[in-house]
Amino acid sequence: MIERLRIDRLGAQGDGIAETAQGPVYVPFALAGETVSAEIRGQRAQMVQVEEASPLRVQPVCAHFGQCGGCSIQHLAVEAYAAWKREKVVRALELSGVEAEVGELVTCPPATRRRVALSARKAVGTVLLGFNAAMSHDIVEIRDCAVAVPEIVAALGDLRELAGVLATGPKPIRLTVTATRTGLDIAADGVGRVDEGRRRGLVELCLGRRFARLSVDGEIIIERKKPVVMFGDVPVVIPPGGFLQATEQAEAVMAALVTEHLAGAKFVADLFAGSGTFALRLARQSRVHAAESEARALTALDEAARHAPGLKPVSVEKRDLFRRPLLPKELAAFDGLVFDPPRAGAEAQSEQIAKSEVRKVAAVSCNPGTLARDLAILAKGGYRIVRVVPVDQFLWSAHVEAVALLEKPRRRG
Numbered sequence: 001m002i003e004r005l006r007i008d009r010l011g012a013q014g015d016g017i018a019e020t021a022q023g024p025v026y027v028p029f030a031l032a033g034e035t036v037s038a039e040i041r042g043q044r045a046q047m048v049q050v051e052e053a054s055p056l057r058v059q060p061v062c063a064h065f066g067q068c069g070g071c072s073i074q075h076l077a078v079e080a081y082a083a084w085k086r087e088k089v090v091r092a093l094e095l096s097g098v099e100a101e102v103g104e105l106v107t108c109p110p111a112t113r114r115r116v117a118l119s120a121r122k123a124v125g126t127v128l129l130g131f132n133a134a135m136s137h138d139i140v141e142i143r144d145c146a147v148a149v150p151e152i153v154a155a156l157g158d159l160r161e162l163a164g165v166l167a168t169g170p171k172p173i174r175l176t177v178t179a180t181r182t183g184l185d186i187a188a189d190g191v192g193r194v195d196e197g198r199r200r201g202l203v204e205l206c207l208g209r210r211f212a213r214l215s216v217d218g219e220i221i222i223e224r225k226k227p228v229v230m231f232g233d234v235p236v237v238i239p240p241g242g243f244l245q246a247t248e249q250a251e252a253v254m255a256a257l258v259t260e261h262l263a264g265a266k267f268v269a270d271l272f273a274g275s276g277t278f279a280l281r282l283a284r285q286s287r288v289h290a291a292e293s294e295a296r297a298l299t300a301l302d303e304a305a306r307h308a309p310g311l312k313p314v315s316v317e318k319r320d321l322f323r324r325p326l327l328p329k330e331l332a333a334f335d336g337l338v339f340d341p342p343r344a345g346a347e348a349q350s351e352q353i354a355k356s357e358v359r360k361v362a363a364v365s366c367n368p369g370t371l372a373r374d375l376a377i378l379a380k381g382g383y384r385i386v387r388v389v390p391v392d393q394f395l396w397s398a399h400v401e402a403v404a405l406l407e408k409p410r411r412r413g
């Protein structure tokens with residue numbers, strides 16, 4: 001059923017929302033104030049045409065926009081876009097009852113995403129390589145990408161060829177492609193058994209295309225060069241498929257906020273440390289203890305710390321911080337702390353930090369909802385939120401990163 005809808009507001013996922021007698025209807029690619037004709041299917045609607053456009057509507061930069069699920073909002077003017085992203089953090093804090101000053105959105109330019117997760121599968125006479133369509137497993141073939149770094153875009157043809165060897169059935173595989181200082185690091189998942197013939201083919205292809213490394217379902221097939229990224233001035237060989245901040249620019253902004261806030265601390269805990277994004281930078285100014293559940297990430301961090309001249313001591317600990325958070329008596333050793341958990345946040349760890357006397361704390365998060373919950377726990381424990389800075393690491397998507405800086409006043413007596 002095609003109907004005319006008046007769009008009342010822009011939702012958190014970037015869809016236009018029309019309030020109707022039947023409840024809210026979500027219209028992807030519609031903007032607040034617009035009138036659109038759309039085909040309604042339950043609570044969602046597919047836009048047919050913009051009847052009256054918002055003055056804030058702009059031309060999307062990418063030819064794949066609208067089909068590709070990688071970006072959800074390229075059609076909104078830049079200031080309004082920045083305000084919408086910032087508002088996601090503001091709203092989340094309000095909903096959790098957290099009072100905090102939220103800074104302006106720190107933007108990231110296009111063509112800076114150094115890591116992309118592509119899907120690929122064999123189709124009749126061809127190989128599909130691209131991003132999934134929004135809310136679907138369909139693969140949208142991409143020939144270009146406005147957010148990825150040029151090294152990745154230039155390699156799409158080679159990656160398609162690689163996917164042709166890796167994806168043998170109709171089931172999609174996933175290629176996580178990271179542009180490192182030494183070339184592309186490719187981690188393929190969902191491939192299944194790789195026999196000798198296929199392995200030889202993959203090695204030849206990677207040598208010919210000068211990829212740095214290929215790993216398949218966690219096993220390294222070829223490492224022509226060790227994939228190196230820089231955390232500040234410390235080179236780190238990243239583990240296959242391990243976590244890495246998606247853009248160097250956002251990482252640098254977040255790391256600067258964290259290191260500045262924790263300057264002066266003698267001993268800092270980096271919790272959910274990954275391969276040392278914060279720990280290795282902080283070790284220029286403080287002794288650091290890094291805790292994380294992924295052994296390979298910790299090995300990378302430890303190796304990098306051992307080989308970097310002039311760092312203060314860095315210790316590592318493999319630990320499940322959801323089940324076994326650092327307790328107040330352990331936290332008593334630190335006067336600074338940063339935590340950067342996955343999307344689920346760090347509820348159990350925040351409960352313990354709240355009871356601690358760690359003076360300066362920085363919280364880094366990719367999920368405003370769980371960040372707000374964790375900040376509410378810390379505020380209840382006596383922490384003052386100095387400020388919250390939203391960072392647009394995932395340009396044109398509905399995701400937003402944020403760094404919150406907190407401190408606990410010294411107890412009297």
Ligand SMILES: C[S@@+](CC[C@H](N)C(=O)[O-])C[C@H]1O[C@@H](n2cnc3c(N)ncnc32)[C@H](O)[C@@H]1O
Nearest residue numbers: 243272273274277292293320321322340341342
């Ligand atoms: C958002 S990443 C941040 C990593 C690092 N701080 C960085 O900026 O690169 C979250 C990290 O938490 C780790 N992690 C996930 N669940 C965990 C758990 N239960 N305990 C400890 N670490 C965990 C992941 O392996 C990942 O390295």
